[in-house]
Amino acid sequence: MKIHFTCQWKGGAYVSGGGAAVYIVIVGAGEVGSNIAESLAKSHEVAVVDIDPDRVEALMYEADVLGVEGDGAELDTLSEAGIEKADVLIASTDDDETNIVTCGTAITAADPFTISRVKSAKFLRTWEKSGAAFGVDHMVATNLLTAENIARVIGLPGSRDVETFVDGQVQMGEFEVRESSPIADQTVAEADRYESLTFAAVLRGDEVIIPRGETVIREGDDIIVIGSCESVRLFASEITPESKTTQNVVIVGGSDVGYHTARLLQDRGIKPRLIEQDHDRARELAEDLQGTTVLESDATDSEFLEREHVSDADAVVATLDSDEKNLLVTLLAKRLGAERTVAVVNSGEYVDLFEAVGVDVAVNPRETTAEEITRFTREYDATKVAIIESDRAEVLEIEIAADSVLAGRPIQESVQELPTGVVIGAISRDGELVIPRGDTVIEPGDHVVVFVDADCLEAVNDKL
Template sequence: MKVIICGAGQVGSNIARQLAQEKNDVTIIDMSPELARKIGDELDVRSMVGHASHPAVLEEAGADDADMLIAVTYSDEVNMVACQVAHSIFNIPKKIARIRAQDYIRPQWAQLFARENMPIDAIISPEMEVARAIERRLKVPGAFDTVSFADGKVQVIGVRLDENCPIIHTPLEQLTELFPGLNVTVLAIYRDGRMRVPEREDQMFPGDDVYFAADANHVERVMPLFGHEEEEARSIVIIGGGNIGLHLAQLIEKKMRNVSVKLIDSNRARAERITDDLERTVVLHGSALDPDLLQEANAARAETIVALTNDDQVNILASLLAKGQGTRKAITLINNPVFGNLVTSLGVDVVVDPRATTVSEILRHIRRGRIRGLHSFRDGAAEVVEGVALETSPLVGKPLRDLKLPPGIIIGAVIHDGEVILPRGDSVIEPNDRVIILGLQDVIQKMESMFSVGLEFF
């Protein structure tokens, strides 16, 4: 596949890295000579300096025979015009754009991106995606990551194990016998900086980050078996009233009706403006690094603080100050990945990486075949995909024990006629079943081919 990526920032460079590792033909364009040179030196991609929406630049990048254009520059307008030029002049089949300004994507302007106007096949709104990701985490206390699949019927959850976990040091093959109600599939274990798909005889240890798939209706019963019995927050303090903070507060008001929310923003005009957009949320103006203001927000009695400003250092310090006052849990937005590995040792419970959330959403639109959902973990170390099994799929018609899946691929759940089935050896996937499957980085293309038409896999 031949792909042009406009923008070599964190999102663009990570998409380029993933696609290059999968042997795609990637060209990346950026206005910054330094960024273009850096990514060209690090990755097996072609890098160019130029204005990504200029026809001459896109022509030089190979737009005449490109399969896809992904526009993720920092300018919404450049992204939109790049897609328009890609369509009108070069007839590139698929165009994806990151759009930050919410005014462009309001429902009443939906026709703006219709094929006859400004044809963009997929629009990614990072702020809305991040707010949704945080709201999902709030509903599963104790998880550092949670993703919904199959219209919310299945959840893939990441948890860190400690000495209190009752299933540590137990071979996975014995879990069903010891805990008959444990209706989950352990998909992957992250240990010592390495992601792996476990074998039946493998054990889990304290300090492991474990990813599992579960029927969404059983999550509350499953979490204690992984050592997590935290209660859902009833009082939340949000730091930062930007688009992410505002969207999150609105989601909580809509979906978590019994939760009390206070929001702190340092910009008085912004604080006053968003008050009109919220119904139950109490909006406070001031610095989140002011202990007196945190006391006024009643941080000491809040179960969770969510720090969402544009400043990583403010987010980290505000989280630690609130926890020092008594807040039980801190969810902290970190833009610089260097900080992400450090802050958990300081007391931050959950790190939110907006780049990773955006990359996952873009990858969902890139993957071929009948892909319905996708999430990337640990900078692409593994992907979980929800796909529709076609009659031609090698997954269909055989007991799972006879499939002989390649190492690094595991089936987490099957949805048949709306019912969630946690796979066992004698389970059989039928045509049009929806399948939740995890694959490690080096077998992602093989996993993708399982949901494609007419491709030989085995």
């Protein structure tokens, strides 16, 4: 699974609107910076800066970008990258302080919109309290965002990906169809028995299928559904009948991600258990997390896991700093009988491997951070955007203007002017949820949640 993150803004993203290309300088050509560059270079002019010449050369070869070797925190290097004409600067190295200094340096020479990636939430808290502190216009805290997504997925049984829209009124969920699922081998018409739920897409291998009534749902498919929170939760409980409400959660690793995950679960009324081997860190966590039971032990010890009845856990989350240990812990937990396992995977190339050997959900912080920043620099005039499976599709929340192709017309008529890769998932009107049907008339001011195949995003944005 390629979990996504969302950001919210009004009136378009923080680049020039109307689909016009802008100039973007990215500092850091690692996994995060490379993913951002490859995505944005499709429609914008991009320059990438890194101290590693091999990384720069590789990215210049793989994507149509200007490559500059050097320290992005230095003004001369930024000038060589064209900072004076830049609309956006993205600081995405693996060092928090370097990213913040880079943004501060950039605004001494020009006036780009600055985005800084940081791992630690302490910088985010300072930035939030003081406006545009450090010369940063938007800050992305990787560890906190990762924890937020883990908590969201844990909260919906059987889900691989979850996001909410329209102030929590509408939910999108992604679910894998397993052999035991009651909808396996059913048509969409047979499976569609939920009043306020839309089957938005079927992901089958590399194919994105827009479902029709006669579309057969197969084992191994990933299903994207959009609807009311109640209907999505009901769908989740029926598609994975073996899953139950998640209350018994074990978090392995008192890392920053583990700490934030526990804190967020506490806020949702769940009392997790957190296992941390280091004595001082365990004591610190116990003092800070009053609603969490902190256990000081080595979670790779199978006998300890058995004594702590990990077999009864609804979910085991591995947030250690080692990918190898996270894999070991989740596989041990699965063998002992834990219902679901979630592992943080810092190396992007290991994500598919983790899920192939039995981990239910693998979360790569670098990839999700790249998706968050990429989404924030897109020009779509959307209130909220979610990226599905590494840019294979997007789910947009759009406030309908009077000149939209959807405004004042029945859906069955207006969609004739849209590409086939578009599904109207939900409509919110004056705070009330409207179920989209062929004869439903969408009105200006409505908030519409739309699934869009990546291949037709530009065409759809022009019309919506």
